[in-house]
Amino acid sequence: MRRTLSSIIAGALIASSLALAATPATAATGRLVSATALHTYATRADVDAALTADQFDPGTDRYGVRTYRLIYRTTDATGRPTTASGLVALPINNRKTLRTVSFGHGTSIYKLDAPSTSDDVFLIGPALTFASAGFAAVAPDYLGLGVGPGPHPWMDVPSETTASLDLLRAARVFAAQQGRQLDREVYASGFSQGASAALGLARALQSGADPWFRAAAVAPISGAYDFRTAEIPALFTPEVHPLLASAYTTYLLAAFDRLHDIYPDPADVFAPPYVNLPALFDGTHPGQEIIPALPPTIDDLLTPAGKALLLHPTGRFAAALAEVDSVCTDWTPRIPVRLYYSPGDEEAVNANTAHCHATLGAPTVNVGVNTTYNGFIHEGSEVLSLPRVTRWFTDLNR
Structure with missing residues (x-):
């Protein structure tokens, strides 16, 4: 059942787990604490079935996918050591080196409505889509969501950035345990709240926040940037x-x-x-x-x-x-940027995208309107944007 704010309102209005080897927990940010296997979509057809059941376009699918919950060390919004969780999805193929997509999810108000703790395709569909297209996909739950402690500091871009970056670091360790390597190039995307998180992560990577990972491109969807x-x-x-x-x-x-x-x-x-x-x-x-x-x-x-x-x-x-607004005002991207949106968005109003377009100079992509997804244009914009973002990242990756 979909758990976003608008989906709950719409409703009001009308796996087996396998513990994997883990590194010892320390205060070091990005240190992998534990990994748990969640689901195996053994074939492309299995991924297709999961996505189409929730109106997602399976047109970019190529491989089966395995998903995992990682718990890792990071810092909270005041800089103190804590833990967070996130979803990692890996394609079932023979490639040893994988480029990575980090996807930030939209607003959740309940802790378990997060990518690594929910079976809601609206939350896990982006990771499945990117992984089935051949990327390693990472989807942070953010602080305080999933199995992370404490309340969630909503729209706190600095902690969204550190949670996203530290999940990348933990995912790199986890991938190595699976005999695979994450390439340096990171493609960032995200929806709604996650659009700001994606821009924050891309900004940090471009500035050299990590010695290994670097920003390749960023494609935020329907964000509240202003x-x-x-x-x-x-x-x-x-x-x-x-x-x-x-x-x-x-x-x-x-x-x-x-x-x-x-x-x-x-x-x-x-x-x-x-x-x-x-x-x-x-x-x-x-x-x-x-x-x-x-x-x-x-x-x-x-x-x-x-x-x-x-x-x-x-x-x-x-x-x-x-x-919050600095994600579109205080940096000059040296990477490709596209801003995806649907006209008439009744949550993240279109003036946000117009503002980010004006300040970053990034092109906008009008994906049209899907009001059949829960009755809200905003949520429909994720469904419409996701295959376009996946194809764009794939083309950039050739």
């Missing part, structure tokens, strides 16, 4: 689905206050009876529990001070939003 002047103002308009506006606003304020202390008390920004709503966004409550607790509109959710905080951020909140 929170300050595009996404947040749109939350107060009909452009964003009203219940989703309430959900994303609560998640944003709860996560940023947890990390950056942006308001003295929830009662200052959340109107009664929603003062305790942020407590539900700690990763332990499934969406089916959260959605009924949401107000129907953002105006019902916030006090006047809460609305002012969002529309006119200052201090720590403004600095944190600037960090």
Whole structure:
């Protein structure tokens, strides 16, 4: 069952495991702690069946795929040692050296709705697609999701970047245990929240953050790249689905206050009876529990001070939003970049992509609209973009 925010709202509105050899756990970032075999899709037809069952295009499939959950050492959003988990998918073929795709998933509010802990094809479909096309695919759960400890620091680009980079390092060790090697070239992609994570990872790799891996290309899909002047103002308009506006606003304020202390008390920004709503966004409550607790509109959710905080951020909140938006403003890519989007996106509004196009100078790719996928254009954009991104990465890899 699909577990993204919009899919849960849509519903409201209308393996065997094998423990593998692991390196000893230490505080070193990227150190592999454990690996667990998840699923084997023995043939291309098996992958095709899994993808088409959830409307994904199998046209780039070539090989069967094996998937694994890795647990690895990384750092949390304050720089302290912690662990995180992620999915690794390897093609079943004879190639010993594999180029790698890192794919960042979209927003999840429940810990187990993550690539390495879910059978939801919307979450694992990207990794299956890239691996079946011949890449090694890695999909970080991010901090606090999957089997990682603590709450998830939503939209914290620095920790998304370190979690993604450290999973690459752990995956390189794991691949060597399987008699394979990950090439230096990393192709980064991601959807929604993961679009920012992909840009953050590509920026870090281009700057030399790792002595082995380097950025090859980046293809973000339907990201919220301009929170300050595009996404947040749109939350107060009909452009964003009203219940989703309430959900994303609560998640944003709860996560940023947890990390950056942006308001003295929830009662200052959340109107009664929603003062305790942020407590539900700690990763332990499934969406089916959260959605009924949401107000129907953002105006019902916030006090006047809460609305002012969002529309006119200052201090720590403004600095944190600037960090989110920096993925499209503070670097000049020396690698190929394409920005994929669907017109009329009711979650990550199109002004975000227009902003990133203007600041990075990257071309945009309009993939059209698929409203049959759960009734939301936003989710449909991942389904439409994925085969195009896979073909582009494959062409670049020739």
